[in-house]
Amino acid sequence: MIEYDDEDLLMLSGIQHIAFCERQWAFIHLEQQWAENRLTIEGQFLHEKVDDPLYMNLSRGAVILRSVSISSRILGLYGFSDAIELLPSKTQTNSITCKKYPGYWLPVPIEYKHGKPKMDSIDEVQLCAQAICLEEMYSISIEKGYLYYGEIRHRTEVQFTKELRELTFRLSDRMHELYKNNITPPPHYEKKCKACSLHDICMPETFSKKRSVNSYLKEILE
Template identity: 45%
Template sequence: MVYDENDYLMLSGIQHFQFCKRQWGLIHIEQVWAENEATTHGQILHQKADNPYIKEKRKDVITSRAMHVSSKTLGLYGILDVVEFHKDESGVKLKGKRGNWIPRIVEYKRGKPKKDTRDIVQLVAQTICLEETMGCHIEVGYLYYHSVNQKKEIEITDQLRQEVYDLAEQMHTYYEQKIIDKAEYFKNCSLCSLVDICMPRLSKKSRNVENYIRQSLLSEESI
């Protein structure tokens, strides 16, 4: 499927969508946002990474920042933190540079590696966008975790690519139909900056009351 540019969604949203569809809906459909310590720290961390005027060249690696990319097949657009171009004859041409270069994304995260794949699917989506923008194929990317000073290499597999295409299709369906999932409480909800807006604990209590009433009525009917 090919999406019209007017229907593009934010690339960064795929991470929210994979982690919590309600969070994504509140942010991207309801246009709701709130800051907490984690989001503020993340913004500070990205200030240098997102500065397009900071460019570096070390030996056979060129580092570029704040690249604009998009994908017609995903219907997503966004800005990449950092792209490293490694000199390699199997790569692509860069304007004003000799030789060929292979691009590899470095996505910066404030915390540490997560048990789920939300960071990975974001990196893979970014890679697909960069591939379409530059007309190349990219096999690996990197996630850099600030709190543990760890740069983790991620292989961009066909399975991960398909997961990203499926998520992007769901995102467009949710957005077009204005679907916002009901709140569910998880142990990580307290870390979300939208917890006071989402109010998952109240939703859980409401369901518990409904279940209690339903069970009571069933018990009375069986008497």
């Protein structure tokens, strides 16, 4: 299995972008282009409420750590977890220790989303990547995590199955492939393009059609 060096690590948040659209990922992470829309603004507002590294919650015997730095050399990713819930563990096996809190703990990643649960795995792969980071950092195994959706004000359980883990690795590999070769994939228009904040930069309806640049320029200039 490949292990990436520090200088080769990519942003973990990008795995959700590439799961949604490879071209979107390239615009953001290769070309440094970004645009806001209502969905991105709502998402930022929700994260501002949870990205407080000093906030901890001792209710139900659990500890909530915010904005925790995480990384994985086998995925080649680094970033921050919205929240990690530390659940008390009775044994040292498959547990971690925390200087501020005596005993043994099992970390469970939690990711906050502004919308509602999706039919695909876009949100789940980001959460799974966080779990793989924690597993690698602490030599443990994590079976599940949670996605909290602001629209329904409820969190849903995500099992880190073999299939979800394999998908996470495939997407990570694809990110590194595109980054290494500096490739921005061509557009392919789909219904989901309408919700993308980069729609007006990408213009998928226009450039996904089989036409030359000259014909496009002629059309818009006439």
